[in-house]
Amino acid sequence: MKDIKIQVNDLSLYYGEKKALKEISMQIPANKVTALIGPSGCGKSTFLRCINRMNDLIPSVSITGEMLVEGVDIYDKNVDVVNIRKKIGMVFQKSNPFPKSIYENVAYGPRINGLKDKGQLDEIVETSLRQAAIWDELKDRLDDSALGLSGGQQQRLCIARTLAVSPDIILMDEPASALDPISTSKIEELVHELKEQYTIIIVTHNMQQAARTSDHTAFFYMGELIEMGKTNDIFTKPEKKQTEDYITGRFG
Amino acid sequence: MASHFEIELEKLKNVIIKIGNLAENQLGEAVKALLYEPAAESKEVKKTEAKIDKLDVKIDEICQSIFALQQPVASDLRFIMASMQISNEIERIGDLAISVIKNSKNIKEKHDLIAKFSIADLARQVEIITVKMNECFIDRSETTIGEIFVLNNSIKTSSDDIIHNLMNEMKINSKVVVSGMNLVLVIKHLERISEHCTNIAEHIHFMIKAKIIKHEKFDDRQ
Numbered sequence: 396m397k398d399i400k401i402q403v404n405d406l407s408l409y410y411g412e413k414k415a416l417k418e419i420s421m422q423i424p425a426n427k428v429t430a431l432i433g434p435s436g437c438g439k440s441t442f443l444r445c446i447n448r449m450n451d452l453i454p455s456v457s458i459t460g461e462m463l464v465e466g467v468d469i470y471d472k473n474v475d476v477v478n479i480r481k482k483i484g485m486v487f488q489k490s491n492p493f494p495k496s497i498y499e500n501v502a503y504g505p506r507i508n509g510l511k512d513k514g515q516l517d518e519i520v521e522t523s524l525r526q527a528a529i530w531d532e533l534k535d536r537l538d539d540s541a542l543g544l545s546g547g548q549q550q551r552l553c554i555a556r557t558l559a560v561s562p563d564i565i566l567m568d569e570p571a572s573a574l575d576p577i578s579t580s581k582i583e584e585l586v587h588e589l590k591e592q593y594t595i596i597i598v599t600h601n602m603q604q605a606a607r608t609s610d611h612t613a614f615f616y617m618g619e620l621i622e623m624g625k626t627n628d629i630f631t632k633p634e635k636k637q638t639e640d641y642i643t644g645r646f647g
Numbered sequence: 648m649a650s651h652f653e654i655e656l657e658k659l660k661n662v663i664i665k666i667g668n669l670a671e672n673q674l675g676e677a678v679k680a681l682l683y684e685p686a687a688e689s690k691e692v693k694k695t696e697a698k699i700d701k702l703d704v705k706i707d708e709i710c711q712s713i714f715a716l717q718q719p720v721a722s723d724l725r726f727i728m729a730s731m732q733i734s735n736e737i738e739r740i741g742d743l744a745i746s747v748i749k750n751s752k753n754i755k756e757k758h759d760l761i762a763k764f765s766i767a768d769l770a771r772q773v774e775i776i777t778v779k780m781n782e783c784f785i786d787r788s789e790t791t792i793g794e795i796f797v798l799n800n801s802i803k804t805s806s807d808d809i810i811h812n813l814m815n816e817m818k819i820n821s822k823v824v825v826s827g828m829n830l831v832l833v834i835k836h837l838e839r840i841s842e843h844c845t846n847i848a849e850h851i852h853f854m855i856k857a858k859i860i861k862h863e864k865f866d867d868r869q
Contacts, residue, residue, distance in 0.1 A: 602718075602720070603718055606720070630720045630721060630724075631720070631721060631724065631725070631857065632721065632725075632857035633721055639721050639722060642720050642721055643719070643720060643721050643722065643723050644650070644652065645653075
């Protein structure tokens, strides 16, 4: 793999005494989509949240090992967590727009980063909505409440909101699991387009979604990284029996 | 309890075994027609041919339904891909067996020519490779795959030799030209059957090892 964006070395995570991630080591390539798959409770979402230190918010969590983003360990004491989250955006399973207008949702991030110029804000809002493939649908109703949008539109708005602060990396935790097939395919298409500019890591329970959208796939089981490889290889000739059993639905 | 998907896969496997056995029987009839009987297309042979065609279509239908409804991956995907190809090859074996029967009708000096050019040995070898092909689908053994490759190579060499000798015989003795030409065709059909068995072994290899080896030269496999 050329051009490594994230290098993980022996990363373990504990919820109190319980070890939820066990010595994970992997390399996540830049400008590619990496899918994390595995059964519920396998640690894939926990791992995803480690990438932008979202687990810091849980008091009982402790972490060992390294998470190097462009060579810098994000768990280093000197690292500013706000900067990390600016650089590493996140989209959640349930769309969570602010109870504000469509425009304000997208402008929110740049505004709290200190941007006041209306012209620049307008430009960011338009670019972000365009990148999220929703500009044409929303351009005439930017002042409407975001809560009036459909589920699929809300999710793409949340992606636009993430893009507005110019992240390098986008984390997606089951971004399409609550959407209908048409909205799902729009999100998948979007993921495909966004990887030109961003490194994307996506957690999904939908095996076909992982196969369709990602370049690399990592299979987690019981807190361990069992196998990681090119998606094409994982879905046609996985090396480990556990991976084979999981993707063919013969688990347990 | 086996899942619905596993039941479908088992069904597919059983149909392939069935069509494989029918092709093996059909070849048995063809070899009989060539070596012993005054060759005629019996009712039984026609019935078997119809059964093979029906199963070939059934396999396509099962595979199509699995692709559409189950989205198979990894070993399941390879099994289904291989099954579709294997079924095509087996159907061809059935057709070639019929061609052997048809051409055998036109061989008058059959017993003399067959004995002179050791054609019975070749026919037996082709029967063996067909049996091995069927075994191999069930036991998925790499050793059997290897044996099929070796056997096919030897069948090819024997066929070339026999055809060469038959040509020479026809040059010397013009009376045997019609029979000789029909025998050449029969030998070619048998050789094709062996090739189809080899292709099937390649598909089985892909199924178990996830590696595509078709179009590799025999020497490269040694």
